[in-house]
Amino acid sequence: MYTLVAEVPPTxxxxxxxxxxxxxxxxxETRRMKTTHGHHFDVRDITVVDQSVKRLGExxxxxxxxxxxxxxxxxxxxxxxxFMVVSFLHLQPAAHKGFSLSSMSTTIxxxxxxxxxxxxxxxxxxxxxxxxxxxxxxxxxxxxxxxNILTSVAxxxxxxxxxxxxxxxxxxxxxxxxxxxEDVNAYIGCSGCRSRCDYAEDVQFYCDKCFENCSAEQRxxxxxxxxxxxxxxxxxAYGKECEKLLNHTAGDLIEFKKNEEWPEFANIAEKLKSxxxxxxxxxTGAIKRVGYLKWVIKAISLE
Numbered sequence: 001m002y003t004l005v006a007e008v009p010p011t012x013x014x015x016x017x018x019x020x021x022x023x024x025x026x027x028x029e030t031r032r033m034k035t036t037h038g039h040h041f042d043v044r045d046i047t048v049v050d051q052s053v054k055r056l057g058e059x060x061x062x063x064x065x066x067x068x069x070x071x072x073x074x075x076x077x078x079x080x081x082x083f084m085v086v087s088f089l090h091l092q093p094a095a096h097k098g099f100s101l102s103s104m105s106t107t108i109x110x111x112x113x114x115x116x117x118x119x120x121x122x123x124x125x126x127x128x129x130x131x132x133x134x135x136x137x138x139x140x141x142x143x144x145x146x147x148n149i150l151t152s153v154a155x156x157x158x159x160x161x162x163x164x165x166x167x168x169x170x171x172x173x174x175x176x177x178x179x180x181x182e183d184v185n186a187y188i189g190c191s192g193c194r195s196r197c198d199y200a201e202d203v204q205f206y207c208d209k210c211f212e213n214c215s216a217e218q219r220x221x222x223x224x225x226x227x228x229x230x231x232x233x234x235x236x237a238y239g240k241e242c243e244k245l246l247n248h249t250a251g252d253l254i255e256f257k258k259n260e261e262w263p264e265f266a267n268i269a270e271k272l273k274s275x276x277x278x279x280x281x282x283x284t285g286a287i288k289r290v291g292y293l294k295w296v297i298k299a300i301s302l303e
Contacts, residue, residue, distance in 0.1 A: 002087070002116050005060045006052035008101070010289045018101060020088045021116055022048030023124060023131060024079040025059055026138035030069050044069035046076070048086070049134055051123045056137040057165025062088055062101050068108065075110040083124045083131050087112040141168050154230035156281070161293045169282045169298055172233075174226035176272040181265045184246070186253035189219040218250040224272075226279075235281060237297035244300045245277065277301075 002021040026047040033043050047059040064073065076086060087109040091101035124131065151170040187196050192210040199205050199216035207214045222245060223236045237245050246253065246268055256262050280299040286292040 002114070004052040005048060005050045006054070006058070008060060010285070016093060018091045020048065020060065020062070020091060020101065021112060021114070021120060022050045022060065022086065022088075023120070024076060024084050024086055025049055025131065025134045026142075027073065027076055027079050028142070030073075041066050042069040044073060046073075047138055048088075049131070050120060051127075053134075055165075056133060057141070057168065059134060059138070060101065061167060062091060062106075063094055064106065064108075068106055072108045075108070080135075083128070084110065085112065085117055085120050085124070086110050087114075087117075141165070150278075152230040153226065153228045153233045156233060156295065157231050159293070161287055161291045164283055164287060164293055166283060166285070166287050169280050171278060171280050171301075172226070172228055173276050173278050174228050174235075175274070175276050176224045176226055176269075179222075179224055179265075179269040179272045181256075181262045183224050184220070184222050184242075184253060184257065184265075186218075186220040186250065186257045188216050188254065191215045191217045194219060218254060220250045220253050222246060228276075233295060235279075235295055235297055237300075241297045241300050244302065245272070245279075245297070247271070 001019070003018045005020065005022055008018055008020070024046060026045075028045050030042045030044045032040055042065070044064050046062045046064065048062060049059040053059055076084065078084065087107075088101075089107040089109070090105055093101060149171060150173060153172060153174070156170055156172070188199065188201055189196050190207045190210065192207055192212050192214040195207075195209050197205070197207070197216050201216055201218055203216045205214060205216065206212070219239075220242045221236055221238050222242045223234070225232050226235050227233070239250070243249055243253070248256070248268075256264065278301040279297050280301075281295045282298045284292075284294045284296055286294060
């Protein structure tokens with residue numbers, strides 16, 4: 001029995017598995033990723049919908065890795081020529097992009113034959129215009145990923161949880177006029193629940209808050225008000241993007257925050273105020289889980 005796209009709960013655990021039957025509305029090119037140990041592999045995102053998806057942009061993202069992203073996806077090459085019904089078996093939840101499904105043991109079938117397939121094909125025949133709108137919306141989202149296409153803060157402020165999708169991204173050129181040291185959060189924390197811990201970085205330990213074996217890791221965030229002259233928007237930068245924005249490593253920021261005084265921050269604040277920065281923003285995963293819209297930094301252009 002297949003799970004409908006809209007019925008996949010965004011709070012699923014990594015131990016759950018799903019079989020999805022859907023219509024492919026976008027398949028991106030493969031991209032190269034690198035593990036923490038330096039090994040490279042291929043990954044490709046595919047977006048699918050079915051009759052349960054009512055809004056544009058609410059398709060399900062399926063991330064495929066290694067041979068699944070290359071050899072197995074060759075059978076889906078004609079997705080843009082006709083509306084293709086495909087089954088993906090043994091998918092599990094993934095945390096990236098807010099919520100998606102992924103697996104390295106997934107089976108892809110471009111010619112499924114279960115009874116539900118005929119029902120979905122009949123729905124396609126009656127809803128070709130709707131599916132074409134889904135495809136166009138996906139392409140529009142990808143086009144907006146270009147740093148050469150800018151959105152204004154005022155346009156972003158006009159968005160609501162009902163008009164925003166989990167996977168959309170926007171580029172802004174911003175300045176930060178009132179950055180403060182207290183807006184920076186930098187500490188060693190649990191890799192699971194993110195709470196502060198007294199261990200050195202990379203130390204393995206049992207966390208009595210998330211009840212799992214975890215490791216101590218550097219955690220840095222910077223929350224601020226950004227403006228481009230049209231309006232002001234509250235944003236948060238995490239991890240590597242926080243390091244880029246403040247032009248310091250996480251280790252440096254943790255050391256700075258240990259001191260009662262941080263005189264060096266005056267130079268950081270002045271640069272953020274005087275030099276515009278191009279940033280890509282997107283909603284947090286809370287928009288899928290509970291319908292709450294909060295914008296965060298997804299990427300920073302250092303050009």
